[in-house]
Amino acid sequence: MKEACGVFGVYAPGKRVANLTFDGLFALQHRGQESAGMAVSDGDTVTVVKDMGLVATVFDERTLSGLQGHLAIGHTRYSTHGSSDWAGAQPVYRPVGRAGFALGHNGNLTNTRALAEKVGMLPGSIATDSDVVAELLAQSFPESEDLSTALQLVLPILEGAFSLVLMSSERLFGVRDPYGFRPLCLGRLGPADAPEGWVLASETPALSVIGATFVREIAPGELVVIDADGPTSLEVPWLREVTPRLCIFEFAYIARPDSRLYGREVHETRCRMGALLAEQAPAEADMVMGVPESGVPAAEGFARASGIPYGQGLVKNRYIGRSFIAPGQQERADAVRRKLNPLTDAIAGKRLVVVDDSIVRGTTQRSVIRMLREAGAAEVHLRISSPPWRWPCFYGIDTPSYEELLATDHTVEEMAEILGADSLAYISIENLKEAIGADGGFCDACFTGDYPTPVALAARAPVSLGRTEPVAARVHQAALPGV
Ligand code: SF4
Structure with missing residues (x-):
């Protein structure tokens, strides 16, 4: 993104x-x-x-x-x-x-x-x-x-x-x-x-x-x-x-954690997103970890609310530029490998809750889960601190087309399988707003399709919109797809 x-x-x-x-x-x-x-x-x-x-x-x-x-x-x-x-x-x-x-x-x-x-x-x-x-x-x-x-x-x-x-x-x-x-x-x-x-x-x-x-x-x-x-x-x-209608995704991902928006410090709102996610979609696990960097505050909040210890499971290479051009799926997966590396001793044998801020194409989460399993993780439960991203943004965030947005055509269960997670759950839009706790209005069009202004939408609307899918789904992991 x-x-x-x-x-x-x-x-x-x-x-x-x-x-x-x-x-x-x-x-x-x-x-x-x-x-x-x-x-x-x-x-x-x-x-x-x-x-x-x-x-x-x-x-x-x-x-x-x-x-x-x-x-x-x-x-x-x-x-x-x-x-x-x-x-x-x-x-x-x-x-x-x-x-x-x-x-x-x-x-x-x-x-x-x-x-x-x-x-x-x-x-x-x-x-x-x-x-x-x-x-x-x-x-x-x-x-x-x-x-x-x-x-x-x-x-x-x-x-x-x-x-x-x-x-x-x-x-x-x-x-x-x-x-x-x-x-x-x-x-x-x-x-x-x-x-x-x-x-x-x-x-x-x-x-x-x-x-x-x-x-x-x-x-x-x-x-x-x-x-x-x-x-x-x-x-x-x-x-x-x-x-x-302030962009709600500023809170979940874009803004710096030390920024204040609508009078709220972004870091604290991200911690609350994690805490509400823990209540909404609990998991039995030995350790909670975040995907660096914007997944980390929500992971801390999840750990605090669930009582599961927080730990660092991935190290991010600080010297890697975010502007790395990765046009294809394989290049994007390679880019994740260059950016993140697992802490094997912290992970091996553990049931992990892994918290990230969003899923767009799913490349990062798939690579991360594969990495964690190779490092010996016993289970990986993925928790996302924003709702499923199903609609493109027309207001300044570069999102892929419908076809590339993983949540557009897949249920949460299907996504968990594709990503190789034992379970997957997203925060609900209501809990996201509650975590932010501000009175001002929000744009949440990429999660709801409710665009505040007329936009030139592609003819094909997300198919999964018609589904009232559960926000959480458990998938029994027999084998890691694609490994
Ligand atoms: S659609 Fe709205 S909420 Fe989503 S990224 Fe764009 S401005 Fe933000």
């Missing part, structure tokens, strides 16, 4: 902000590892540096020292829409207005084609949906006096998911779509009574790493402008009022 993108912005008069932006992007590296970039302004000139690769590959001391200015935005990218090449790297820059503007986007638009036609972009000339937004904004000049009026004109016609950071040469802007699919938060540099600057970031850890204090989440549908007077919210004439 590829994650979303990470966006960051900072306005701090009198400070050089390129290094702060580097640190902020570094904290958001988990959201995208294909390319990284930043735009910096000294009040007159906007300079953009971006390239393919990790943040620390794209920027070094020499690059950063050439980026002068007190205003910046930054971006880390995964290509969920558009090509994975330099043309798709962000920030996107357009030389209009006084010195141009730059834009960084997290999320996916669902009406890109219609918007591209509106601005006369030919299909081959569009690198990303963010390009189309930049073009819409650019074409609204000179009728728009500045970027804020351009945004007020353009934002209402965008559909889908967008958390944006933008900058002119003088001001910083943050926007969340009315559903608030992707997170965006506001932070402050310096004390509350004498602020030294303001920060926008996809996730709260990007604030704390640069010494900024969390102020609040940017509200769904909010356009905030930051300049010497501090942050100001501007009215956007949205075409319709909607209920916020």
Whole structure:
């Protein structure tokens, strides 16, 4: 699964902000590892540096020292829409207005084609949906006096998911779509009574790493402008009022465990997912272990609630890049082998509960279970801290087609057999929401098919939707399929 993108912005008069932006992007590296970039302004000139690769590959001391200015935005990218090449790297820059503007986007638009036609972009000339937004904004000049009026004109016609950071040469802007699919938060540099600057970031850890204090989440549908007077919210004439739908998968997998979303620390919500999973789908076992890394907090919660000791059963190679290109099934299985290795002494002879955050194609779980059995595990009971993934995401998470989603065409029992597990159980959507415990609304379309916006669904709907399958199924393991 590829994650979303990470966006960051900072306005701090009198400070050089390129290094702060580097640190902020570094904290958001988990959201995208294909390319990284930043735009910096000294009040007159906007300079953009971006390239393919990790943040620390794209920027070094020499690059950063050439980026002068007190205003910046930054971006880390995964290509969920558009090509994975330099043309798709962000920030996107357009030389209009006084010195141009730059834009960084997290999320996916669902009406890109219609918007591209509106601005006369030919299909081959569009690198990303963010390009189309930049073009819409650019074409609204000179009728728009500045970027804020351009945004007020353009934002209402965008559909889908967008958390944006933008900058002119003088001001910083943050926007969340009315559903608030992707997170965006506001932070402050310096004390509350004498602020030294303001920060926008996809996730709260990007604030704390640069010494900024969390102020609040940017509200769904909010356009905030930051300049010497501090942050100001501007009215956007949205075409319709909607209920916020933050991506529930941010809690289960995407966000860092030390992030706060809807006021909840993600790590704690993952522990509660594991605890509720233990109540909902108990297993008799000697040890609970998580699949590193996002399965680990839920495994800890499962262990605490069940009384079964927690242990580490797999070691993850920390130096392996998440952007490893693995196009085929065998390559993906090999990639799992390179990434994870079992702790044989901890596993041998034990009945294991193995907790993971999700099953997409099932490649990771199948390889992991095979590995654990080869290391001598007596039984493997797989527990998943999100519901069956049956529908593709159109809002910024790169998911495979229906055909590749394992849960689309298989019951839980069939999946357990395919994966080689003694039993398999998923958390229910109700327990997932209870574990998060927040009042805000959620998008859970990849688990329920309930898309908040119109989307171009493939003709074939998941067959298993008609089945009211048990959330847990026990399979008697005679032989490990495929070993
Ligand atoms: S479809 Fe799933 S992954 Fe996509 S935004 Fe909704 S909950 Fe998140």
